[in-house]
Amino acid sequence: MDEGRSTESSSRWDNFLIELQPQQLIQIAFTGAVVGLAAWLLAMLVRQVIVVPLFCGDPTNAACVGATDISGIVATILAGVVGLMGLVRIGVFRPLLIVIAAAICLWGLGSWVGALQWYTALAWSVILYGLTYTMFAWIVRIREFIPAAICVVVVIVLARWLAIL
Numbered sequence: 053m054d055e056g057r058s059t060e061s062s063s064r065w066d067n068f069l070i071e072l073q074p075q076q077l078i079q080i081a082f083t084g085a086v087v088g089l090a091a092w093l094l095a096m097l098v099r100q101v102i103v104v105p106l107f108c109g110d111p112t113n114a115a116c117v118g119a120t121d122i123s124g125i126v127a128t129i130l131a132g133v134v135g136l137m138g139l140v141r142i143g144v145f146r147p148l149l150i151v152i153a154a155a156i157c158l159w160g161l162g163s164w165v166g167a168l169q170w171y172t173a174l175a176w177s178v179i180l181y182g183l184t185y186t187m188f189a190w191i192v193r194i195r196e197f198i199p200a201a202i203c204v205v206v207v208i209v210l211a212r213w214l215a216i217l
Contacts, residue, residue: 070145070193077186083138084154084185088178091124091131095162096170099123124162128155135185146192146200153204154184157211164215 103123107115115122132155139147158180165173191207194200 068195070195072145072190072193076142076144077189079142080139080144080189081182081186083135083142085178085182086138087131087135087154087185088181089174090134091127091158091161091181092174092177093127094130095120095123095127098126120166121160121163124160124166127162128159131181135181139185139189144189149192149201149204150185150188153188153208154181156208157184157215160215 099119099122103115103119107113108119110116132151135154136147136151139150144150161177161180165176168176187207188204191203192200194203
């Protein structure tokens with residue numbers, strides 16, 4: 053009698069969630085880590101090659117003062133494209149939702165880690181992107197889109213709120 057209940061509840065959850073294999077979860081975490089590396093490298097490249105030479109002739113210029121923020125935002129968008137291609141390649145469920153949610157959560161990461169040593173900033177970028185991609189890949193497994201989107205929005209609001217603290 054108990055076996056029937058466990059089978060029934062197991063099949064109920066199987067219809068509610070999309071299956072995510074452990075190997076695919078590892079691939080998602082690795083993709084997130086690579087995106088974190090790319091985001092950090094792109095932020096440094098954009099800052100040193102584009103923003104500083106163009107806007108920092110006058111150090112009091114607002115664009116020069118916000119060079120780290122500007123380059124981080126550009127890098128987040130470009131790295132999101134790279135992450136989307138990586139997630140599509142490994143066949144992740146709802147890759148665009150994962151990338152958009154991760155980008156919103158990590159928006160401003162360049163200014164968060166801007167004052168740290170380069171190796172510490174790089175490590176935080178890699179770790180946070182890897183964890184964020186993995187977390188949202190786990191959340192978007194909900195088969196119905198509306199409940200999945202609501203869960204994603206709630207997590208984004210909580211993450212942004214925690215970042216403010």
